[in-house]
Amino acid sequence: MALREAFDSALPAPDWLSVPAAGVHVALFDLHDWWPWLADAYTMLDAAEVRRVQSRRVVSDRHQLALGYSLHRLLLGKALECDAVDVPIRRDAKGGPYLAGNAVATSLSHADHCVAVAVAASGRVGVDVELAARAPVVPEIAERVCHPADHAGMADLPGLARSEAMLALWVRKEAFLKAAGIGLQREMQTFAAPDHALLALPSGGMTRVRMLDTDPLWVAAVASAPELPVESAVLRPLTSIAVT
Template sequence: MDLQAAFIDAMPSPAWPLAARRGILVAFVATDAWPARVPEAMALLSAEERGRVQRKRRDHDRETTALAYACHRLLLSQVLGCPPGEVPLGRDGLGCPTLHGESIRTSLSHADGLIALAVAGSGPVGVDIEPADRAADMPEIAARVCHPDELDALAGLPEPARARALLSLWVRKEALLKAAGIGMAVGMDAFRAPVGRMLALPGGIAGAAMLRVFDDGDRCLAAVAGLPGGIASAWLSPRS
């Protein structure tokens, strides 16, 4: 079974991509579940995407990026009903993914063999994923991640709970920045990122979003920023 057929087969149902039209669709992929698929992934990419992959220095990073870009195209092709090569996917001046001529919004994140993809039918959307073991690095950069109020709230937590809470803040703020489409133009310490309520997008960007967190225990933490409403998510792994 080729990569495209295996990806479609891995979806919870044929109608699953339609959730993006009604709310937010989130797909998670672990690259170690898709071994030996990089050549097929590269064949699905645009010349610009292949160039970005080839500029990665480490083999592992090239493999993760190639699969991330390919899975992004495959998911969007199912949402839009077109072949992967015809998905009008590009990048804006800050490198954020955009769909030319479509009302659909999309976001992509990948780190250490983990991939998160988000598609929304209306309104902004941003997604971020990080491996759980990255929490160990968070206390060293707490002042860069936290608004002063958040620093105070986390000060009393014992380790490793504080480190885990900091990683959760990181993915939530990355998701909000991606939904705003401004990259790291605004420091994370400049805004708060509570879960479950409407938040103004950072950087004075028009619009608002709500944060949802996906906690996969020892594997990863992820967050999605988007409008409230229905959200459909799944880990996509080949069935055979």
Template sequence: MTIQQLPPSAHCRLWLVDLDATPAPQAVASLSESEWERARRFVFKRDRNRFIAAHAALRETLASQCGIPASMLEFQLGPFGKPVLVEGGLHFNLSHSQSLALIAVCDQAEVGVDLELLRPMPDAEALAETYFSACERRALAALPPEARERAFLCCWTRKEACLKATGMGLSVDTRSFEVGVLPEAREVHIGTGDDLVRLALSSFHDVQGAQCAVARLLAREAATAAPQRPLVEQEICV
């Protein structure tokens, strides 16, 4: 595997991983028995090798950031299945798409990251109907046809990064919050029952043919503390 550090985004440190490059033996040896058990479940060798490379890269990256040997790092799952370090301290997230993976690390706040290789998306319209807000669907439809697939993946990765940063995953309705279909930095608000989650969101693309997004938790507030100023359509659609 090859690990390349990228410029920081949303005050998070980022690394891009080539999952088809063979990892060093010591990196592979750092995986836990539970990670090996998960790897053995893959039917196809290529998928198994990419899983091993992604998790070896994650351990190597976290070890370099916290000073603990990669093989000594321990993980546990949060209430909605998001992995966290037992040792605490660093917040991290991992995403992968085919031969690439993206790792984000943040010292002070929860982080979520998503990566998708740019590719034809014949089912983009149907997926948008299911997962995007009405405003986002209108913004997507208003774009020239040749720009819609990139914009769809931009919005998709932004939704995923935000959900992963909250740690709540798909327990949150993806249509209930706006991230926009363009890659500008913005603050996103997500209502989660009695709480309002505020996130800093940014996107970047053309990283080895991938669309990427990273979200960092800013605050969890009581829903009654949410800003009362209504957002106009132009603010929440782009």
């Protein structure tokens, strides 16, 4: 089975992405499921993606990035109804992906072997995913993450629950900063981001940050135009082979 066929087998429905105007779609991938198609993944990359992959020093990091890029292309190809290799992906000055000459917006996030890809019919979109196991270390950087309103909202939570809430806050703020297109130019502690919050974009307009239902091993959020509904799914090929 080729990677394209494996990807098709993983979709929740054949037409899951055929009507992108319906809103925002977020696909999450465990790269262990996709390792058997690594060779196929490399054949889908353009020259710029190959350079980014080859810049990684660790071989496993290169392979994970190549798989992530290929899955991103496959998802966008379905949304745009074109072949994955023809998707016109470009990158802005901060490395964020966008689609040349197209109103459809996209965002990509990597966390070790986890990848999240978002595609939105309009407006800007940002997605972020982290491993749930990172929760215990997030309080160590609380002062860099939490606005005073965030601290107040978590003040009564016990230790682990507070750590989990802080990790969820982290992914919401990362998703917002990606949607805003400003990366780390704005420090996280300068704004609050409760779940479903409406936040102003620097370019004008608003975005809503929302947590995603996903695998319990991950924590993920998306920021997108408030009026657009959000659908998310973990995509696993029917013939997946777990690689550890």
